[in-house]
Every structure is written in structure tokens, then in C-alpha cells.
Amino acid sequence: MVIEIFWAVCLAGFSSILLAAFLSKRAPKLLSGFLGYGKHQRTDLVKSIPIVFVPKSYFKVFYAIGLPWTAVVFYSCLMTCVAPAVPSYVSHHVLSVCKWLSNVPSSDGDAKSSSISSADCLVGLALLVMQGTRRLYEELFVLKSSPTAKMQTYLFAYGILFYVFLPPTIVDGSPLIADTPVSCPSLSVAQCVRYGVAAVLFAWASYHQHACHAILAGLRRPGESKYGVPHGDWFRYVSSPHYLAECLVYGAVGLVVAGHHTWWLVMAVVVTSLSYVALQTHDYYLTKFKGYPTTRKAIIPFLI
16 A cells, blocks of 8 residues: 555656646746756756755665665565575565555455566566666766756655665565465466566667666766767667666566556656656757757657
């Protein structure tokens, strides 16, 4: 229940923001001031209310917290499948947290039905671990944040909660948190095909996101705040291809956990929030740089 409420509140908030951005040629200045970050941030607001902001370089904290947490949840689920008779202090308490967030009743109550299999859960968590590992590497060694770039503390808090809630959300739909024995999962032909398609999409999107992050990192030297127009790879089609790739990455996880009763909320939150930031970025490029390619869209090639 806690998980569903969290994602529903996030979706309602970002949907309202995205709607406001679509209804006006540009998002209202107040909206941009309180929700924009990095190059979109209003400098007058940063100077007038400095306590509201943290450096944009704190993005790495999201993955520094999310990666080990996801890895621990993955380990706990894996141990529950392959060695259920072996007592594990870590696994017991980690899955207890997931169970509490899922509001799963005890064994003497009505069992909560599973919407995905144990195998779906393990593969989905494995993809999140790989995504978190790559993104942490990029934040530490590839991307270069401007020393003057800021983001709001409430957006920073949201980012931490986002990555804290991701793993329990996948576990929520599986039998791994039920008070019943779980055996090592077997795979059907349909599951293998679905995992194969998801793996190809995940690898394709991850490659292009890394390529686009490398292009963005090459636009300026460390410590510089000057920004330029990115070119190459998916930048030929959209202004924020790294956000498009992020949506595809979570779409690949969605293929793995197809039928999950909550993952569609996660996908909706990711798409709406990144679409809003992409619209801001597109508007920034059009305003800042004369001669910016008019054929580029914000986030979806040839559409938006």
C-alpha cells in the first residue's frame, strides 16, 4: 500500500507539472524556478534562497544509495530462492522492509496475489543493479557538473526516495515476500523470449545513454560553466536522448516484469518527469542558441 501511494502521488504531481508545461508555450517562471535545475535553474532564485538548493553534482548520491540497496534486495531475493533453508539475517530484515512497504498480510491473513514470478523479480532486479552500476560510474568518472549548477533539496529528496522505492516495488509483485516456501524458479519458453527481447532493448538503450552522456561531458572542461550544443548519436533527433534512453531502460525492465500491478505507475512517473525536464532543455537550447536544429524534438523523435 505504501508503495502504491508513493508512486501515485509522484505521478499526480509530475502529470500536473507536465500539463502546465504543455498548456503554455513555456512553463511559468515560478514553476521553472522551483522545479528547474542545472542549466534550467533561475539564478535569481538560487541567490535569494540559497538554503533551498544543493549542488547538482549530488546526483551521484542517488546511485551511491540506490545501487547497494538494490544489490542487497537482489541478494536477499536470490538467497530466498536458491537457499531458503539457510538462515540469513540480512535477507530476513531486507525482505521484512519490502513486506512492510507492500502491506503484505501475515500467513494467517488473506494472501496477497503475485503478479510476477520469482524469476521475473530476480531478472528485473538484476537489470536495475546493472543500470545503477553504470550510472554511478558515469556520475563519478564521465559527467562533469558545472560548479554553479544547483538543484532543489526537495528534488534531491525525491531522487533518493525514487531509488529506495524501486527494488521493493518489483519485489512487491512477486511471491518472494509471501509467507510460503519459494523454490528455485523454472523458466518457460515465453519467459526466455521475453527476457531476450528485454535484454536487447536494455543493452541498446544503455549503450546510447552512455554515448550521449559522453557527448554531454565533452561539451566543457571540468570546472567550466559554459554550455554548448551537443551533436552526434541520438542528438540528431532529440534534445534529450539520454532521457529517451532512460525511459527505454525502464521499459526493458517493464518487459521482464510484464503484468506487474504497480510497474506501470513507475513507468508513468519516469516518462512524465523526464518529459518535463526534456521540454525545459529543448526550450533552453532554442532560446540560448541561434540556429539550433529545428528538426530536433524534445524527447520523442519526430513527435515531441
